[in-house]
Amino acid sequence: MRTTYRFLRAHVLQRLIPRSRLAFNPRKPMEIVGYLSMAVGVGESARLCAGALAGAGQAISLSDVSTHPDEKSFAGWAPSHLSTEPPGSRIWHLNPPMLPRAILKKGLANFTRAFNIGYFAWELEVVPAEWRNGLRYMNAIFVPSEFTRRTIAPLTKAPVIVVPHPVTEKAATEGMREKFGIEKDAFLVSFIFSAGSSINRKNPQAVIDAFRIFAAECPNAFLLMKASGNVDKDADLRELIASVAGDIRIRIVTDRLSDADINGLIRSSDAYLSLHRSEGFGLTVAEAIMQGTPVISTAWSGTVDFCDPDNSWPVASPLIPVVDTHPEFAGLKDAVWADPSPEIAAAHLREIFRVPALAREKAGKAREFLLRYLAENSYEKALQKLIAMQAS
Template identity: 45%
Template sequence: MKNLARHIYRRIRAQLLQRMIPKSDAPLPLNIAELRIEVIGFFHSISGIGESARLCAQQLAADGYQVQCTSVEKFFHKPEDLAWDWPAQKPNSSGATAINCRIYHLNPPMLPPVIFQMGITHFKKTYNIGYWAWELEAIPSEWVNAIRYMNAIITPSRFTTDVIQRYTDYPVLTATHPVTRGEATQGMRGKLNIPEQAFLVSSIFSFGSAMERKNPLALVAAFKQAFAHTPDAYLVLKANTGGDSPEKQQLLDAIAGHPNICLIDQHWSRADVLGLIQSSDLYASLHRSEGFGLTLAEAMLLDTPVLATAWSGNVDFCTAENSFLVPCTPIAVNSNHPEFQEVDNITWADADSQAAAQILGDIYRDRTLLANRKSCCAQQMQNCIDSNKYEHALQQLVNARINPL
């Protein structure tokens, strides 16, 4: 009964509620210094979408913008997982206090509950930007319906920008997640009983993000092939929200009998997660698709080289010079994720696990391969962030208003 109610709500939201939201006629100020921005998202949530909102607010404030934060857990009856304190903003030099631009770090399915509860009147008073992350080469009809009422869309990668741009003439721009290095817990190897001299590979994912997309089974297969008889090589899979799901059991079955492969399904602090990444020799993701690849970016900033599928959002910053790229072939998307089921006849990447196994073995035998990537991965990641900032996207929107085509 509960599943039926969810299905009915999704249909109403996608086909009715999305169409009821009007587009704002409010312009973006021609003087970018007059922008007063409200960032809306899950600021109190331990999730990728929550982190994206926090990073956005922090970068905009660091670049001198007046920023207000509104967290939306209450609109979805979600608990607040972490504290988030944001200073109240003072009036700018002209004395203005009114918000004139909003950036919604919410994908389309989350927008109607927030917009209606915050008030349509408020929505119509500001220039509204959706910050959307998506992992496939086509978007669901609900996303197409939501494009209509956004003044502009920003995405974290050229991959996602190119996909959404096919559906609209509205501005669609790229602003790389402004990932930060962050404070990492020291001594994580000791806490996990992994020897300091052992070869450690780590990977982080959420079962809630669709295990078939994150594809840890391919990484497990590659690791087992490379290190079936290598006791000093370890793979740590850090996950959450697995519960007693069949996906989790499938993964447990795959690693059974391999004491050097560990699955940890629990919430950790950000510092502990970063500590695991920093203590690893290599961070790995054989994903089938990524809208960005947040943990890959975090690893690179921590000077931990990455092994990753050579496809989708992460290729903005993962190159043959700074990463180990795994070749892939397109396969049909097969997923039970509700949003993915709304898109037909599309493909995503199937990483070559044998090629990944070969790379893992090569790295284990010749650690200079790691040193070469380690010498440049952090700086090149930072260059990507600095070249694609929110302020650059906002300036492009202002320039387009000043000099329309």
């Protein structure tokens, strides 16, 4: 039944949605549509967008289309002074598989009464049919990285503009080491990931492998990974947790943590290690940089926009065929992603461990670079580009 629905959604519903013929009007309010009350990446994307646009003085309204809302966790986050006027444009922080349900919920006629911008975060160089069909009814596309722009731009005549997630330095809980029983002098390595976003793509096993190579020479090392996912329903996550059972220097936490707790964990770490196979942007990597933590990251896909050898520790990676059971990636022909080396990552951990002062200095450069990069590619700048493109 689910397979049938996915087929109909990809090849029928996506083709039935009409494209708005309205021009972009910067003088009218902008509506942010997304999973605003869900603890998922696209939900955070929408929340960051709303905060950035409101902060820039743009009149906005919000439309929460969450499938599994958690209002308690996200109460009070929304900007004040929201507009009550009908929007002239919308930014849909939903990837194409999520769009038909949300658009039908709001009404097809309502959809065409605004200039529609899709914020699409695809992670590979091969785009599935459903995503290509979803491009056809958007008036413009915002993407989080140059990697994603190069992939999507050839598939649409609509403007495709890079707008990285507007990451800011957020509150960080003190005492996170004590909370998890980690010694003050331990060399703490952390990694945050969502198992629902394809545990294979996030590649936590490579993080464990790299840490174990490093820990053989560093007795006081500790790896703490925060995983989002349902352990009861996710066999891969259960298998990952079982693989570290009995290892007193590795812990995988699946409890719900507040954003401040997660930021506190990252800030108290000596290194943040992300050996992802591919990222559309790399939100947790950027958040680690904002917290001033030295970052080791796969040298491929979205993170290369702000991670380079001058400010972080990139892990050179050969590309291998994508093999995954996740619905988004299963069956994609000719798709590849990175296979980062745990040995190279372990060598980077040794360098950070041996010269911590230089590592922190390098991490400071990463933060300075990221702040400049985000300012140069803000939502405000993207909307100005749209106005200029329309005028020409």
